[in-house]
Amino acid sequence: MKKHTLGSALLASTFLSAGLASAQDVTLTIESWRNDDLLIWQDQIIPAFEAAHPGIKLQFTPSAPAEYNAVLNSKLDAGSAGDLITCRPFDASLALYEAGQLADLSDLDGMSNFSDVAKSGWSTDDGSATFCVPMASVIHGFIYNAEAFEELGIEEPKTVDEFFSVLNTIKEDGTYIPMAMGTNDQWEAATMGYNNIGPNYWKGEEGRLALISGEQKLTDEAWVAPYEQLARWADYLGDGFEAQTYPDSQNLFTLGRAAIYPAGSWEIAGFNTQADFEMGAFPPPVPNEGDECYISDHTDIALGMNAATENPEAAKTFLNWVGSPEFAEMYSNALPGFFSLSSHEISLEDPLAQEFVSWRSECNSTIRSTYQILSRGTPNLENDTWNASAQVIRGAESPADAGARLQEGLASWYEPQQ
Amino acid sequence: MAEQTGKKFNWHIVVFLAPAVLVYTAVMIFPLFNTLRLALYTETENIRQFVGLDNFRTLFGDPRWSESFWNALANNFWFFFIHMLVQNPIGILLAAILSHPRLRFAGFYRTAIFIPTILSFVIVGFAWKLILSPIWGIAPSLLDAVGLKSLFAPWLGREEYALTTLALISVWQFVGIPMMLIYAALLSIPEEMLEAGEIDGITGASAFWKIKLPLILPSIGIISILTFVGNFNAFDLIYAAQGALAGPDFATDILGTYLYRTFFGFQLQLGDPHMGSTIATAMFAIILIGVCIYLFGIQTRLRRYQF
Missing domain, CATH: 3.40.190.10 (Periplasmic binding protein-like II)
Structure with a gap:
């Protein structure tokens, strides 16, 4: 009996306090x-x-x-x-x-x-x-292992040619995997690949809006060229990149096994706690020396x-x-x-965040090409872009074919592109 | 006392059945029929409209939808084929070995082989992803240790291997179920029958083929149909290992993942409950047809033996 009263008293007080709080x-x-x-x-x-x-x-x-x-x-x-x-x-x-x-x-x-x-x-x-x-x-770019760069005597690349010569140097040396990215999860290939390097080719907002209005097509040079660059990446990704997942790539980089990481700025906080080496960042390299630069500031x-x-x-x-x-x-x-x-x-x-945000003043900002309006229908352009980017890197589809397939899919439901 | 109670309506039957019927109706029957109904509607400008069989016309007529559907269905059949070819024969073999009277530690083997079955798909998916990972996995180093490193490939990332690899993972997980069912069937075969066979000179392997196998055929039939239903409803393992886009290039896309993507949407793709229900209805029809073929075509012809 005594227990019982105590119990109900406790119960009542719980309800009472909950009631008061609310x-x-x-x-x-x-x-x-x-x-x-x-x-x-x-x-x-x-x-x-x-x-x-x-x-x-x-x-x-x-x-x-x-x-x-x-x-x-x-x-x-x-x-x-x-x-x-x-x-x-x-x-x-x-x-x-x-x-x-x-x-x-x-x-x-x-x-x-x-x-x-x-x-x-x-x-x-x-x-x-x-x-x-x-x-x-969030801003896209490349985060790199600054100590590895110093060790190999290489500097941040400004142009695409410099970028590939940097990758070659790292590959020849063999200490590091040149670039940490896999195609298992697909989205990195599209988000950190295609939409990272793409704005330099399609000139940011100009190309993006022209695509929405129907003036440009995904089969145009500006939209296929990023795929051509992605196809060249395959040689510099680690062994078995086809089954490499997003966390795998993050770990490869933060453990110091890979030198360059195609990134979104959201990685900064995680990398700061995980990596015990100095890191730097560079914006997506431009196709030719002196070209205006564009970044995805999504x-x-x-x-x-x-x-x-x-x-x-x-x-x-x-x-x-x-x-x-x-x-x-x-x-x-x-x-x-x-x-x-x-x-x-x-x-x-x-400092790394400062580096990323400083590109806003040097380069033109744009957002990811597939996000506004263009992913409204079926087939979904964003999902198709994941698939195409991963396919192109794995060498299962040629850049031109990928562009043609995406264009066909988009034109099937989006009027301005018909 | 003189009156008979048999003619009165037996209310207690209704009372005892009610909870099960109500719960089953609420959580199974109603959602099933509502899904079938949903497949006949579409939504434009936030208003639901009845469109009859239009959604099915889109699913089978529009090449964008139908290609994905046939791809998923073909993958599903391959997934099922691997299970029938690998899981069930291995299950029967294991059961035959376990039921051998002189095998020691049979209980231990039985438990060890059955344990993966009770693991969650998520654990199985992630554990195997790690085992097979080209970067951290133990698969490459194990193969290296026996000098077969050249055989290693990033299986889950290659179009030609990914689905088979996943099917084999699923086999590894579920081989305990056919094993247990067959094991139980084998134990129920009376000793006298085997002894009678022995007197007629049927021993060892031929006793298995000529006496035991015919007697466990009904159990094998049940296992096949359970495998069929399980495989055509599969989703979890593919989703845990490859994500909803069932990469690479939809090589591991089965009906379950296709349904999920369509019904709930994915990333920027918004969910479409009506097309999703259409796919669900098609899946339901496929499973129903498969089960009917089994029930009327095979089950009725199986000979049963009474001991």
């Missing part, structure tokens, strides 16, 4: 695919926000990147999704907005801190409504509001804070390699 605080749940960032959210971002805004509690609940879109869509349909939704750029989020699942945030105060280009990934095609607050972009991540949230006011308070300089500075420094898209001046501490 009466005072609003808890916002954040959906995200960035499970790598869990600690940064828990240790830095959430405490900073909660300290400034008592009464609002945050919960960061990420899922695995590859499953995020499917999981999120199911949760939204079932009405069990969180209050705040991390937005993929372009069509995935646009579809959610059109289905009424993401709220219109055009009038949010914090939005004024972002340029139109920054907002392009999360606005309707005509730019009239914006539905996610831009958080960060709008990658934003934060939107679930239209069905029960706490729209609290969610908006948080989103305004995400648009503030305080958040931009904290996020960019906590996650070197994710560069804030806001117009505020931000000082970065990480």
Whole structure:
């Protein structure tokens, strides 16, 4: 009997305290695919926000990147999704907005801190409504083992010819695998391969927009040339690269076994903790000496509001804070390699991140060619580009054939290309 | 006492069946028919429209869809073929050896061979990916140790080997199931029958071929149909090892991964529940036809023996 009373007293107090807490605080749940960032959210971002805004509690609940879109869509349909939704750029989020699942945030105060280009990934095609607050972009380039470069007496290549002579030197020496990339997972070949070196050939935004308007075709020289360069990479990737996965490549580089890593800036944080050698970075080499350079500075991540949230006011308070300089500075420094898209001046501490961001002033920025509008139909151009890039590197398809196949697929549903 | 209860409606039958029927209807029957129904609709501008069999026309008529479908189906048959050719004969062989009365440590072997079956696909997929990895794997160094390094290839990354490699991994995982079923069937064969055979001069291997094998044929039939259904519903291993794009160049794409990509979408490709349901319906039809062929064509002709 005594035990029983004690038990129910405990039980009652649990319910009571839970009830009290919910009466005072609003808890916002954040959906995200960035499970790598869990600690940064828990240790830095959430405490900073909660300290400034008592009464609002945050919960960061990420899922695995590859499953995020499917999981999120199911949760939204079932009405069990969180209050705040991390937005993929372009069509995935646009579809959610059109289905009424993401709220219109055009009038949010914090939005004024972002340029139109920054907002392009999360606005309707005509730019009239914006539905996610831009958080960060990622820049493509090559990260290299600076100690290996010094040992072999080679320098950062500026042109494609220099790039291949550097690769030859590393290969002849034999101490290092020249370049760490595999084709097993396919996406690296497209993202860190094709869309990394491509903008130099199709002249960034100029080519990308011409492709969307139908003035250029994927069979044009500018779009096939990157495949021709990718086909030459095969000789410099490690043994068995066909079965090499993305984590394999990361480990090969951070263990110091490979000299060059075709990268996205998101790798910086991980590489800083894993690699115990000096690292450097160079932008994708240009085809000819003196050519203007172009980099892929891809709008990658934003934060939107679930239209069905029960706490729209609290969610908006948080989103305004995400648009503030305080958040931009904290996020960019906590996650070197994710560069804030806001117009505020931000000082970065990480040298490798500084190197990446410095290319913004030397080169022209563009975003990945397949992301806006062009991956709306079936067959999906982005998925086909993964496949084609991996095929070309493995030598299973010629660059010209790959271009022709992609063009045929795109033209089958995209009117301006017909 | 005088009244008979037999004519009254037996309510307790309904009461006892209700939980199972309700749960089964809610989680199996309703979703199944709803999926079949979904295949007859399409969505334009966020409005669902009835289109009859149009989705099937797209799936089998449009070369972009049909090529992927036939590729996935052909791969699926190859996957099944490897299982029938490797998994089931090895399972029978292992069972025959295990049921040998003079084998020592039979219990240990039985457990060891059965254990992979209870492992998760994800563990099996990642473990084998590591074993076969050209960079860190023990496969290249093991082959090197016996001087056969030249035989090593990045199997999972080559179009011509990837699917067979995955099928063999799956065989490794599931060989315990046919082994157990056949083992049980072999144990149920009465000693008297074998002794009678022995008196007639049938011993050793010929006792297996002439007495035991005919008696376990029904179990082999059941195993074949279980393998068929399991293989045509397979998805997990391919997804864990090669991802949803089933690389290289869709060489390992089977109906399950094709369905997943279409239904839930992948990366920039948005999910299409209607075309996904169409594929699911086609898969359902294939499995149904396969099971019917077995039930009416083979099962009824199998001779059964009563002991």
